[in-house]
Amino acid sequence: MSRLxxxxxxxxxxKADGHQQALISGLAGAGKAxxxxxxxxxxxxxxxxxxxxxxxxxxxxxxxxxxxxAIQVAPAPGRxxxxxxxxxxxxxxxxxxxxxxxxxxxxxxxxxxxxAASLEALLVRD
Ligand code: SF4
Ligand code: SF4
Numbered sequence: 001m002s003r004l005x006x007x008x009x010x011x012x013x014x015k016a017d018g019h020q021q022a023l024i025s026g027l028a029g030a031g032k033a034x035x036x037x038x039x040x041x042x043x044x045x046x047x048x049x050x051x052x053x054x055x056x057x058x059x060x061x062x063x064x065x066x067x068x069x070a071i072q073v074a075p076a077p078g079r080x081x082x083x084x085x086x087x088x089x090x091x092x093x094x095x096x097x098x099x100x101x102x103x104x105x106x107x108x109x110x111x112x113x114x115x116a117a118s119l120e121a122l123l124v125r126d
Contacts (some may be wrong), residue, residue, distance in 0.1 A: 015048030050106040053082045055104035062096035062105060071096050071105075 030042045036042075049071075051062075058073045060080035070089035076082045083096075083104065090108075 041075060045088060046090075046108075048086060048087045048090040049085055049092060049094070050069050051083045051085060051118050052104045053079055053107070055102045056082045057104075058082060061099045061101065063066065065095045065099045067095065068093075 051071075053076065062083050063073055068089050068091055070086045070091070071083055071085045072086070073081050073083050076084060092108055095105055097107055107109050
């Protein structure tokens with residue numbers, strides 16, 4: 001299993017040399033996934049983004065990019081305008097993060113550095 005509950009990688013890094021090992025690792029991964037999915041009820045933390053109001057220039061690009069109507073530029077206490085996230089609607093897709101010119105929006109679950117570290121750990125061979 002990866003660091004994210006419910007995300008399985010088969011075969012695990014460095015665990016499969018040859019077809020038979022890959023098959024065994026794959027079956028083991030499938031067994032773990034089946035155990036995870038048979039719990040009947042799964043609870044997951046909501047994945048949303050957050051906006052740093054001090055960086056937001058209220059350009060509205062995030063609002064235009066969001067396909068879920070989950071982020072809106074609106075007046076806020078002590079601010080003229082600022083992008084605000086509706087956490088109920090936000091799916092954490094990251095489209096707004098990609099278009100923000102001032103890097104005011106942070107992914108809720110993983111930072112860029114954490115994503116890069118996870119990819120490096122997965123892709124770099126021993
Ligand atoms: S794209 Fe970034 S700077 Fe523009 S309104 Fe959204 S959060 Fe603010
Ligand atoms: S992460 Fe996706 S759903 Fe959430 S506010 Fe940004 S664009 Fe909208």
